[in-house]
Amino acid sequence: MAIVITxxxxxxxxxxxxxxAVQLAGEASLACLAEARLSPDAVGVxxxxxxxxxxxxxxxxxxxxxxxxxxxxxxxxAHPVPGAAFSFDxxxxxxxxxxxxxxxxxxxxxxxxxxxxxxxxxxxxxGRGAPDAEHPDDDYPYADLGAALLLERSATADGFGPVRTGxxxxxxxxxxxxxxxxxxxxxxxxxxxRRDPGFATQLLDLAADTALGYVxxxxxxxxxxxxxxSRPTSDFGLRLAGRLGLPEDRVLTPDPPGAGAGLPHTAAPxxxxxxxxxxGLPEDVDQLLFVAVGAGPSAACVSYRPQERWTR
Amino acid sequence: xxxxxxxxxxEALGAYMPPTVRSTGExxxxxxxxxxxxxxxxxxxxxxxxxxxxxxxxxDSFGLALKAARDALGHSxxxxxxxxxxxxxxxxxxxxxxxxxxxxxFAGMLAKELGAxxxxxxxxxxxxxxxxxxxxxxxxxxxxxxxxxxxxxxGEQATRVxxxxxxxxxxxxxxxxxxLSVGDSAAAVVLDRAVDDADRIHxxxxxxxxxxxxxxxxxxxxxxxxxxxxxxxRQMHKQDRLRMWPAxxxxxxxxxxxxxxxxxxxxxxxxxxxxxxxxxxxxxxxxEFGTPMPHSLSVVEEFGNTATTSHFLALQRHLKAGxxxxxxxxxxxxxxxxxxxxxxxxxxxxxxx
Numbered sequence: 005m006a007i008v009i010t011x012x013x014x015x016x017x018x019x020x021x022x023x024x025a026v027q028l029a030g031e032a033s034l035a036c037l038a039e040a041r042l043s044p045d046a047v048g049v050x051x052x053x054x055x056x057x058x059x060x061x062x063x064x065x066x067x068x069x070x071x072x073x074x075x076x077x078x079x080x081x082a083h084p085v086p087g088a089a090f091s092f093d094x095x096x097x098x099x100x101x102x103x104x105x106x107x108x109x110x111x112x113x114x115x116x117x118x119x120x121x122x123x124x125x126x127x128x129x130x131g132r133g134a135p136d137a138e139h140p141d142d143d144y145p146y147a148d149l150g151a152a153l154l155l156e157r158s159a160t161a162d163g164f165g166p167v168r169t170g171x172x173x174x175x176x177x178x179x180x181x182x183x184x185x186x187x188x189x190x191x192x193x194x195x196x197x198r199r200d201p202g203f204a205t206q207l208l209d210l211a212a213d214t215a216l217g218y219v220x221x222x223x224x225x226x227x228x229x230x231x232x233x234s235r236p237t238s239d240f241g242l243r244l245a246g247r248l249g250l251p252e253d254r255v256l257t258p259d260p261p262g263a264g265a266g267l268p269h270t271a272a273p274x275x276x277x278x279x280x281x282x283x284g285l286p287e288d289v290d291q292l293l294f295v296a297v298g299a300g301p302s303a304a305c306v307s308y309r310p311q312e313r314w315t316r
Numbered sequence: 317x318x319x320x321x322x323x324x325x326x327e328a329l330g331a332y333m334p335p336t337v338r339s340t341g342e343x344x345x346x347x348x349x350x351x352x353x354x355x356x357x358x359x360x361x362x363x364x365x366x367x368x369x370x371x372x373x374x375x376d377s378f379g380l381a382l383k384a385a386r387d388a389l390g391h392s393x394x395x396x397x398x399x400x401x402x403x404x405x406x407x408x409x410x411x412x413x414x415x416x417x418x419x420x421x422f423a424g425m426l427a428k429e430l431g432a433x434x435x436x437x438x439x440x441x442x443x444x445x446x447x448x449x450x451x452x453x454x455x456x457x458x459x460x461x462x463x464x465x466x467x468x469x470x471g472e473q474a475t476r477v478x479x480x481x482x483x484x485x486x487x488x489x490x491x492x493x494x495x496l497s498v499g500d501s502a503a504a505v506v507l508d509r510a511v512d513d514a515d516r517i518h519x520x521x522x523x524x525x526x527x528x529x530x531x532x533x534x535x536x537x538x539x540x541x542x543x544x545x546x547x548x549x550r551q552m553h554k555q556d557r558l559r560m561w562p563a564x565x566x567x568x569x570x571x572x573x574x575x576x577x578x579x580x581x582x583x584x585x586x587x588x589x590x591x592x593x594x595x596x597x598x599x600x601x602x603x604e605f606g607t608p609m610p611h612s613l614s615v616v617e618e619f620g621n622t623a624t625t626s627h628f629l630a631l632q633r634h635l636k637a638g639x640x641x642x643x644x645x646x647x648x649x650x651x652x653x654x655x656x657x658x659x660x661x662x663x664x665x666x667x668x669x
Contacts, residue, residue: 055418061535062534062535065654068529072529078526081525081560090656092442094439100438114457173433182416191541
């Protein structure tokens with residue numbers, strides 16, 4: 005038995021609008037359910053892994069707000085459904101989707117849940133994309149983007165391999181936080197993303213080490229693998245390919261859809277997965293390797309063997 | 317609801333309470349527009365602990381969590397290096413004083429600080445059900461055989477929202493009124509595989525009814541410098557909201573052909589919102605299940621609403637004081653923004669506290 009991806013979706017905000025993470029993740033959730041021809045009641049667990057959110061909201065879980073947006077288990081007293089969905093936020097920077105796959109596997113195997121919906125949406129807290137934004141935040145590196153991934157059990161052996169994580173004893177060379185001292189009454193609109201000199205090298209080192217360790221421990225043939233990577237810098241895919249000894253086109257780190265600026269953050273693995281599906285796998289590739297890396301520094305890897313072959 | 321096979325147990329429990337005590341009278345004296353109400357009578361909260369803002373005190377959310385984690389590990393048979401998983405569940409994620417963190421995860425930074433080098437780590441954020449959510453996930457990971465042991469920890473500088481409320485509140489109908497009953501705290505719990513029925517988490521099932529997700533919102537204030545919590549108390553604590561727990565719990569038990577009375581709980585721990593809330597929740601349970609509620613454990617009078625830590629703090633204090641019996645069966649009932657409800661049933665005998 006394995007865990008497989010039943011549906012996936014990415015949603016970019018309309019141009020020049022103030023994006024909301026709840027809305028982007030909600031739309032991506034509904035797109036997933038539509039693709040899988042399932043009703044909202046089919047979702048047992050919703051895990052939201054986005055990091056940056058409108059107004060820097062810290063309660064409730066953004067996942068609960070996404071659950072409402074997607075119309076999943078709204079009121080158990082009014083409409084008791086057997087699956088009685090549960091939602092929460094899981095946050096671990098850019099590794100969130102892969103940690104969610106790790107947790108979802110246990111929930112699907114031991115928890116009685118039929119399906120787990122993972123959402124990943126990041127937006128600038130103050131709405132950087134808004135046409136009336138008073139202070140466009142040019143230091144904020146990430147794109148406003150939402151994505152969702154629907155997971156379930158499959159009787160086949162194909163699907164996700166084990167998720168492995170990696171870390172380092174070094175302090176994180178990147179972080180995202182709200183400095184509340186001095187924010188005055190503007191805390192809903194501000195965010196600081198700190199990226200020290202050398203942060204890209206720190207992340208590249210850890211991503212390469214974790215990926216190569218995974219390939220070795222799991223006995224993967226890297227030559228028959230398409231890597232889907234995080235994208236902490238624009239050229240990260242190229243540099244990771246170099247470290248892994250792969251041709252450039254064997255590491256996917258696509259640009260986000262839409263006209264907005266910025267790099268994909270927590271949604272990057274789903275964005276890359278969708279690119280792999282639409283692009284089709286090269287003839288000599290039979291598996292994907294997700295490689296996520298971000299603040300911590302923290303990395304995660306997981307292989308994925310698709311049930312059906314997407315050909316070019 | 318899951319079977320007991322390969323189940324988990326509470327192995328060690330720790331807490332840290334800031335030593336500074338603030339009475340409800342002292343808090344009200346700091347409220348700019350003093351509401352014409354008897355806060356202590358309404359909430360039952362006589363006092364709460366408050367963080368020491370000096371950096372050397374180490375009482376920001378991160379520092380509080382670290383102290384509780386070390387306390388739990390001090391009562392555990394495991395060393396930090398043995399931990400397979402570290403989950404942090406703080407709502408308030410203040411580190412380095414006043415910086416509210418979104419990444420890296422608190423869990424990763426705590427694991428590093430503790431020396432839990434190989435632990436998988438991530439934060440969960442699920443309002444006041446955060447620690448319960450962490451325990452839920454860890455239980456599933458242990459049941460599935462993916463891991464053997466892990467730590468769930470939370471440190472809360474909850475009184476940061478009380479400071480904002482004290483500046484901004486207009487009257488007792490103000491959406492920040494509930495912020496006056498919170499207190500600071502930290503708690504941590506170690507889980508591992510159950511080896512017998514003396515210590516076992518029988519089940520933990522959680523549910524979110526998202527229609528009510530907007531009833532309690534936390535974010536920075538747009539009026540003064542600080543974080544704030546805005547709660548629609550009347551809607552949040554309506555009887556229909558409180559009926560969600562018994563309805564869900566009864567249906568989960570029915571799948572196993574059991575009733576609430578069959579469970580023979582010795583103790584119940586409700587979320588520590590206030591004494592009236594706890595009484596109301598227990599009365600609702602009694603009416604819905606048609607059976608008396610077990611003995612209710614509380615710490616809200618002394619510590620206020622401590623958010624994510626409340627159930628584990630109540631357990632820790634009563635087990636430590638000997639006011640809760642070992643070898644007994646405990647029911648923990650979350651109630652959190654989202655809205656989250658559910659039930660955790662556990663037998664606790666040898667838990668280190």
